[in-house]
Amino acid sequence: MSRNPRKNTSPRATIDDVAAEAGVSIATVSRVLNGITHKASAKTQQHVLDVVARLDYRPVHAGRALRTMRSALVALFVPDTSNMFYATIADAIASHLKDSGSSMILCNTRDEPAIQDRFLEEMESHLVNGIVLLGAVDSPGLRQAVANRLPVIFLNRRPPAGVDAPYIGVDNPLAGREVAEHFLERRWIPAGAIHGPLTSSASRGRYQSFRTQLARAGVKLEKRFVQPADLTIASGYQAAVDMLSERPYPRAIFCGNDLIAYGLYWRCCELKIRVPSELAIFGFDDNPLNEWLAPWLDTVRVPYEDYGAAVARALSLLSESPRRRIPREVILPHRLVIRR
Amino acid sequence: MSRNPRKNTSPRATIDDVAAEAGVSIATVSRVLNGITHKASAKTQQHVLDVVARLDYRPVHAGRALRTMRSALVALFVPDTSNMFYATIADAIASHLKDSGSSMILCNTRDEPAIQDRFLEEMESHLVNGIVLLGAVDSPGLRQAVANRLPVIFLNRRPPAGVDAPYIGVDNPLAGREVAEHFLERRWIPAGAIHGPLTSSASRGRYQSFRTQLARAGVKLEKRFVQPADLTIASGYQAAVDMLSERPYPRAIFCGNDLIAYGLYWRCCELKIRVPSELAIFGFDDNPLNEWLAPWLDTVRVPYEDYGAAVARALSLLSESPRRRIPREVILPHRLVIRR
DNA sequence: CATTATTAGGAAAACGTTTTCCCTGAAGAG
DNA sequence: CTCTTCAGGGAAAACGTTTTCCTAATAATG
Missing domain, CATH: 1.10.260.40 (lambda repressor-like DNA-binding domains)
Structure with a gap:
């Protein structure tokens, strides 16, 4: 009774x-x-x-959480909410989580270690069932969290050196090589590159293997045709200003992500450089807006939709067997998108 | 001890x-x-x-929540995560919530009443301190929630008729009038409109007062120059296909939001219509991408940043005095953005 | 028939907090 | 000196679940 x-x-x-x-x-x-x-x-x-x-x-979830020490919550860490690429992945993940009865807390780390660490602490207090790090940055709190066996999953960027946790993402080095092959086939020489922060395994993998694959074919990247940038439009624009300050221009430029490519394109418009006939632009991610707003952009398509299922699967494995071996990495298939 | x-x-x-x-x-x-x-x-x-x-x-939040029957969680309902306009508001809200110690659960309703209702139930079980409805849609569960005194706040779209709950947003009818005035000043006649779903108070307010203000000046909107659309690029494109199926074209078109405008622009490009010299396009929201990707677009700027503070403020009032009178509506200032 | 195994279900402990009472000692008022 | 007030702090109840034991009755087995 x-x-x-x-x-x-x-x-x-x-x-x-x-x-x-x-x-x-x-x-x-x-x-x-x-x-x-x-x-x-x-x-x-x-x-x-x-x-x-x-x-x-x-x-009421609180009662259950108190007893079981597990909530029906999953945290998603995102470095930049305003990047539609991330928003799309967030959506895919959230909808799969909902199917398994969980809700998603969204945490915008702004790519800053201190903010990320504050969120990590907070999410631990919330007893979240998972912490999905979409674009993690190395930080003391992150290592602490992994050491404390928090259920973290790395998405898109690999865990920093010495951190053992599952990873889900595409094969960035392979993609970089394929882009290089494409450049060579099209005789897009001299080539340029505006790469993202090399602290990110994703940015590094893309850029470095692009570069070495070109080198393997005897094509060197000129120093002034290589610029670093953050993964934003504004930063891509600034890099473009620097790189295109004088002629001759590179025949094509490989950008660390699509937002950088947008910034570059803007600069090309200002300089009346025709894209892609005069200067071709290659991006990364295949931002969902490309179809409508950037028909001039070739890019590497990252399979957003697959992220949702992969994350949900990894989380369920993680929760049902916290100590058993779960796959250390899941590599999702990418695809080069070449627009006419 | x-x-x-x-x-x-x-x-x-x-x-x-x-x-x-x-x-x-x-x-x-x-x-x-x-x-x-x-x-x-x-x-x-x-x-x-x-x-x-x-x-x-x-x-641990669960213990506290169980005792106090309030969690450190706020739910944000969004009709379309892929719309950067919403993403930006979500970000502003999340960052203000973090300041007051709350985390944000993101719920993508896809503008569907059934999904919204499922989320409402789920959020009630989570004992959330607030449910921020960015673009709510009318539904049985919504009325139930308000009747049950759940701490809901309507953002951008007003509560449906008969529902008494606080509202935060811009003055859509006023903005619509101002756009009409702008059309008249520029002699943008004949004018056209691709409006959003008229079930939304925001879409309705914008469109209807635009129309009546034109009418007041003796300018009628031709029937074939008015098309409905969802608030997406694809839908805007489709509406444009219909509207621009034959000449003459309108001199300018007022769109329900910027995404519709993007779709319209795409169609203009296909038809080789020059924008804005031949056909001007006016949007709504001032999507953050406009600066880089849509320099041809005039629009109404909605003050994203202010949403965060306004929501945080409303939520704190709501929680500290659930029964006392709190402001029934907060109107934020908008601004016409006219690009050269 | 006597024993054992199984099925159906209940009582109560536990989870980690907040908050309501209550108590003690010391200071202040008369 | 007695009475009141107050500051400082503790014991325990409560919040809503899940889960571990336990029990009673029934079914299976010898």
Whole structure:
């Protein structure tokens, strides 16, 4: 019978109300709701479910979390919310999480270690079931978190050296080589590159293997045709200003991501450089806006949609067997997108 | 002294550990951490804080939530995560929430009532401190939620008729009138419009007062120069295909938002219509990408940044005085952005 | 028939907080 | 000196779950 006979004043029914109304104990209600079928007869189960529906009972997560020390929450860390590429991945992940009953807390780290660490602490306090680091940056708190066995997953950027945690992403070095091959086929020489921060494994992998693959074919990147940039439009624009300060221009430029490519394109417009006939631009990510706003852009398509399922799968493995071996990395397929 | 002498095996310290270590009761620890200064001497407070720091203690939210029936969570409902306009607002809100110690759960409703209702139920179970509806859609669950006194706030779109809840947003009808005035000044006649779903108070307000203001000056919108669309690029493109199927074209078109304008622009490019000299395009929102990708677009700037503070403020009012009168609406200033 | 195994379910402990009482000692008022 | 007030702090209840034991009745086995 109900444990707590006090009448419930709030508009919401609790498990006690359900138990009282159904004439069973709260243990039974809990078990039925959690699908523990072998502890209650079919008749009882159905009866409880009926009462649950009638009272519109829904368990409060806090109670469950307190008992099980696991919440129905997953945190997604994103370095830049304004990048649609990340937004799309966030959406894919959120929709898969919803299928497994979890909600997603969004944390914008702005690529700053201090902010990331504050969020890591906060998410630990929330007992989140997973911390998905889309574009993590190295930080003391990150290493601490992994050491404390927090359920972290690295997305898109590999864990920093010495940190052992699962990784999901594309094969950046392979993609970089393929882009180089494309440059060579098209005789896009001299070639240039505006690469992202080399502290990021993704940016580094793309750029370095692009460069070495060209070198293998005897093509050197001129020093002034290589510029670093942050992964933003503004930064790409600035790099373009520097690189295109005098002629001759490179025949084509490989950019660390699509936003950099947007910035470069803007500068090309200002300089009346025709894209791609005069100067071709190659990006990375295949930002969903490209189709409409950047038909001039060749790029590497990263399979957003697949991220959602991959993350959901990794998280479920992580939670059901925190200590067992789970795949250390999942490599998703990319694809070069060449626009006419 | 400590209530629970059992040794804590987990890596994380609990309030019991802190109390034991500091030689005080858990009540005192709790009070110190919550800033109840008049229940502990300054010396005790400092001592407790020292121990808290030494043990790296951080309260588990679930315990607190269970006791207080309020979590440190706020839900943000968004109709379309892939719209950078919404992403930017989400970011502004999240960063203000973080300042007040809350985290943000992101819910993508896809503008569908059924999905919105599922999220509403889920968020109620999470005991969220606020549900911020950025672009709400009418639904049974929404009315239920307001009736149940859930802490909802309407952003950008007003609550549906008969629903009493606070609203934060711009003055859409005023903006629509101003755009009409601009059209008249520039002699942009004949004018056209691709408006968003008229079920949305925002889309309706913009479009209708644009139309009536033109009418007041004796300018009628021709029927074939008015098309409905969803607030997406693809839908804007489709509307443009229909509207521009034959000449003559309108001199300028007012779009329900910037994404529609992007779709329209794409069609103009296909048809070799010069923008804006031949056909001017006016959008709404001032998508952050415009600066770089859509220099041809005039638009209405909605003050993203102000949304964060306004929401944080409304939420704090809502939580500290759930029944007291709080402002029924907060109107933020907009501004016409006219690009050369 | 006597024993054992199984099924169905309940009582109560636990999870980590906050908060309501309550108590003690000391200071202040008369 | 007695009475009141107040500052400082503790014990324990409560929040809503899940889960570990435990028990009673029934079914299976010898």
